[in-house]
Amino acid sequence: xxxTQLLKGVLDVAVLAVVAQExxxxxxxxxxxxxxxxxxxxxxxVYGTLRRLYAGxxxxxxxxxxxxxxxxxxxxxxxxxxxxxGEQRQTWAAFADTMSGLLAGSTGNTVPLERRxxxxxxxxx
Amino acid sequence: xxxTQLLKGVLDVAVLAVVAQExxxxxxxxxxxxxxxxxxxxxxxVYGTLRRLYAGxxxxxxxxxxxxxxxxxxxxxxxxxxxxxGEQRQTWAAFADTMSGLLAGSTGNTVPLERRxxxxxxxxx
DNA sequence: GGACGCTACTGCGCATTGCGCGGTACCTTC
DNA sequence: GAAGGTACCGCGCAATGCGCAGTAGCGTCC
Numbered sequence: 057x058x059x060t061q062l063l064k065g066v067l068d069v070a071v072l073a074v075v076a077q078e079x080x081x082x083x084x085x086x087x088x089x090x091x092x093x094x095x096x097x098x099x100x101x102v103y104g105t106l107r108r109l110y111a112g113x114x115x116x117x118x119x120x121x122x123x124x125x126x127x128x129x130x131x132x133x134x135x136x137x138x139x140x141x142g143e144q145r146q147t148w149a150a151f152a153d154t155m156s157g158l159l160a161g162s163t164g165n166t167v168p169l170e171r172r173x174x175x176x177x178x179x180x181x
Numbered sequence: 182x183x184x185t186q187l188l189k190g191v192l193d194v195a196v197l198a199v200v201a202q203e204x205x206x207x208x209x210x211x212x213x214x215x216x217x218x219x220x221x222x223x224x225x226x227v228y229g230t231l232r233r234l235y236a237g238x239x240x241x242x243x244x245x246x247x248x249x250x251x252x253x254x255x256x257x258x259x260x261x262x263x264x265x266x267g268e269q270r271q272t273w274a275a276f277a278d279t280m281s282g283l284l285a286g287s288t289g290n291t292v293p294l295e296r297r298x299x300x301x302x303x304x305x306x
Numbered sequence: 307g308g309a310c311g312c313t314a315c316t317g318c319g320c321a322t323t324g325c326g327c328g329g330t331a332c333c334t335t336c
Numbered sequence: 337g338a339a340g341g342t343a344c345c346g347c348g349c350a351a352t353g354c355g356c357a358g359t360a361g362c363g364t365c366c
Contacts, residue, residue: 226324
């Protein structure tokens, strides 16, 4: 449902990854992200992220006038951006691993009753 | 790094998962989460999450006076919580999968130069 | 030719959520 | 009785994604 919160801190890597594959302009990056599976990503979020990454030195940018439509602000990844991407990917991998471990403990419904705590259930005191 | 943003929207599942395994009180849940790998989780975040989940009906709570120390506010998972947990786990799995696919595209440095420069973006024309 | 629609980007303000920090309180130990 | 670990709460802040409105170029349809 609310995949929105899951994007926090991940949009950066996602955008970096997409741009690293090939330079792209905002509108295009949005499409590519959605095509990649992040279907609910908002365009404003992507534009904002691009600007932030650019401001942080992870991306460069150049404007290309379009024949059919408004100009396009292309973004390309910088060495710093590539480095960031590398680190972030690792951070993500570790994090995802941790989470998978955590979530593996409870299969949603099947719970090893053996270790059930006697749940005191003391009355309210 | 700043794992803090990655926790967004995930702390909920994490806490649910931990409590689903066994009832626990705030201070304890914090320890368990940290032990599970979320070492940087703040206690205030956990307490807040517990309260939020409780308010949402995913958790029940009962106070147990402790012999050595302050009282402990135990939390247990409710059927609704278990359901939430199940859904969330799936959401997470799907999301993680998407991300892994996205990040797989760029190995940080190795990029298939072949597809460089193009962005045709098969416009509707 | 004006309305409409798609492309493309920007700015504004809001909502969520994790966190630092300070405060309260209980209990044990030196 | 001061110190320290346990245990919880509330306040206010910061980061970030998003909806929405606005601007603008260009093509199409009636």
